[in-house]
Amino acid sequence: MNDWQSWAAIAIFAGTYTVIIGEWVHRVAAALAGAGLMLAIRATDDSSAFYSERSGVDWNVVFLLLGMMMIVGVLKKTGMFEYLAIWAVKRARARPFRVMVMLILITAVASAVLDNVTTVLLIAPVTLLVCERLGLPVVPFLIAEVFASNIGGTATLVGDPPNIIIASRAGLTFNDFLVHLAPLSAVLTVVLIGLSRFLFRTSFVYDEKRAEEVMALEEREAIRDPRLLIQGLAVLTVVVAGFVLHPVLHYEPSVVALLGAGLLVAVSAAETSDALSEVEWPTLAFFAGLFIMVGGLIETGVISDVSQALADAIGGHELGGSMLLLWASAVFSGIVDNIPYVATMAPITSDLVRNVAGGDDHVLWWALALGADLGGNATPIGASANVVVLGIAERNRTPIGFWEFTRYGLVVTAVTVGLSAGWIWLRYFVVA
Structure with a gap:
């Protein structure tokens, strides 16, 4: 980092x-201004920003969000989310903490099967309706679901976008993730439930009158358009199957989501304008700006220099290297989105695996995955699911502040990453 562009890029970021x-201006305006400055100083250029897989906008993420937002927009018109909200509340007997536990478990399990972004797009509308019905503050429930989505997404290859990058680079399979990370993900989900009981304890206020009103409702009456619901669920099922069969079909999730959105609009009576009106355009713009800013750090060599320093610090010590990679990944993934971070660290981790473990041990890859996935819980911009939920909350006039999220995120990240460190030590250096 000897040239002025590198230091300027750091200053801009x-x-x-x-x-x-500081929330001095809207985060979308800040991200787009930062991206513009990166382009202005030529830390990156239009070719790198818009076409490079390594340092440009990750269009797979952007179009995955676009497609799923359109599908969710159509499903919202059927009354499905009202149905699910009433069903969930009645199963939890309208007790606030039980409702949160149910939503956490649903989110964690769904995030392991789908990707975590798709999951929060589906579960957030339900949560908004549940909290409205019971008179509960929605922010704690949304934040808890973000944590659950990132923890649950750790379990499988398709659960979190960084896992897909790691699997491709390391030659890992869907079953590898199930064997090595799914058990830990299940434990951490239970830990999250315990933490939520403590962190959000002031939010569990039981309103007997509202509870009785919801318990008296008939959820089937919430369905407004049964035919559109059937069409929407059929398309959603096909899309989910496409996500799960990614290792076989080799269609990117973005392609599957766009095909599903186009098919649903084509075969149903839904208006294209209605589907597009539900798209969180500010969220997509924020992602674009963030990717371009991180791309500027990549193009100027800032991230590679930091990553190389990490590699030099690890040396030939596998246990120490695993711990350093785990914690460093958690820290950096809280600062930059974990997708570009993992994309940058993957080739360096590959070299470390060859030099430290002889290429036969995957413990460093698991350290990278856990640090990046769980570290994404630290701040609102640490993972894609976080940004999506913040956009949904803002659109529904319940904005989540940066520090409001981070004060809980740092606690959850510290606890889950700490337990992961113990898991790595016990699983790969004691039992093995």
């Missing part, structure tokens, strides 16, 4: 991040 933290 740090300045933008400070503005986002």
Whole structure:
């Protein structure tokens, strides 16, 4: 980092991040301004920003969100989310903590089968309706679901986008993730439930009158368009199957989501304008700006220099290297989105695996995956699911502040990453 562009890129990124933290301007405006400055100083250019897989906008993420937002927009018109909200509340006997536990478990399990972004797009509308019916503050429930989505997404290859990058680079299979990370993910989900009982304890206020009103409702009456519901669920089932069969079909999730959205609009009576009106355009713009800013750090060599310093610090010590990679990944994934971070770290981790473990041991890959996935819970911009939920909350006039999220996220990240460190030590250096 000897040239002025590298230091300028660092200054732009740090300045933008400070503005986002301070909430002095809207985060979308800050991200787009930061991206514009990166382009202005030529830390990156149009070719890298818009076409590079390594340092440009990750269009797979953007179009995955676009397609799923359109599908969710159509499903909202059927009354399905009202149905699910009433059903969930009645099963939990309208007790606030039981409702949160149910939503956490549903989110964690669904995030292992789908990707975590798709899961929060589906579960957030239900949560908004549940909290409205019971008179509960929605922010704690949404934050808990973000944590659950990132923890549950750790379990499988398709659960979190960084896992797909790691699997491709390391030659890992869907079953490898199930064997090595799914048990830990299940434990961490239970831990999250315990933490939520403590962190959000002031939010579990039981309103007997509202509870009785919801318990008296008939959920089937919430369905407004049964035919559109059947069509929407059929398309959603096909899309989910496409996600799960990614290792076989080799269609990117973005392609599957766009095909599903187009099919649903084509075969149903839903208007294209109605489906597009539900798209969180500010969220997509924020992602684009964030990707371009991180791309500027990649193009100027800042991230590779930091990553190389990490590699030099690890040396030939596998246990120490695993711990350092785990914690460093958790820290950096809280600062930059974990997708570009993992994309940058993957080739360096590959070299470390060859040099430290002789290429036969995958413990360093699991350390990278756990650090990146769980570290994404630390801040609102640490993972894609976080940004999506913040956009949904803002659109529904219940904005989540940067520090409001982070004060809980840091606790959950510290606990889950700490337990993961113990898991790595016990699983790969004691029992093995």
